[in-house]
Amino acid sequence: PQPTLQPGNFEVDKLASDGENYLALVVRDDNIMESVSQQLPVSFLEGQVYRLHADLMRAELFLMESSTKNQKVNYATPVKLQIWGSNDHCEKQELLYTTPLITTTRWLRYTLEFTPQQGDYNYLILQTAPKTPVLFPYNGNLLIDNLVLTYSENK
Secondary structure, three states: OOOEEEOOOOOOOOOOOOOOOEEEEEEOOOOOEOEEEEEEEEEEOOOEEEEEEEEEEOOOOOEEEEOOOOEEEEOOEOEEEEEEEEOOOOOOOEEEEEOOOEOOOOOEEEEEEEOOOOOOEEEEEEEEEOOOOOOOOOOEEEEEEEEEEEEEEEO
C-alpha cells in the first residue's frame, strides 16, 4: 500500500478539516512505515526555527489487507508522526520532530516546532512511526490535513 487521499478508501469516512481531501499514512505489521516527501520552495536552514501546523487524527475504522495475515484487518492503532529533513525525496537524513502517539479520533490542530541541527535540507519527509518500544509490529493509521509551514528568527 501507498499513502492515500481520503475520505473514501479503506472504509475511512471522516470529513476533511479543511477542503475536501486529506492524507492517510499507515504503519503495518510487516514493519513498513509509510511516508511522503515534498521538495521545499526554500531550503530548511541549519539553526533556523520552523513550525509545521497540521490537523491530525486517526480513524477508528481503516480496513485494509494485512500482508502477514492475508486478510482485511482494522488499522486503528495510534501511531506517531515523524518529520525528517533531507536532500533527496526518499532518503531520510535528520529526524527533526516526533509527535506523541496521535490517539484522538477528531481533528486537533498541532504546532510542531523544530530546528535543523545537522545541515540545510531541500525536502520535507512526513513518516508514520509505531509506539516505542514496540514488542510486536502492528497496524495503525494517521490522518493529516491543513498543513502550513512557517519559520521564525534564528535561535
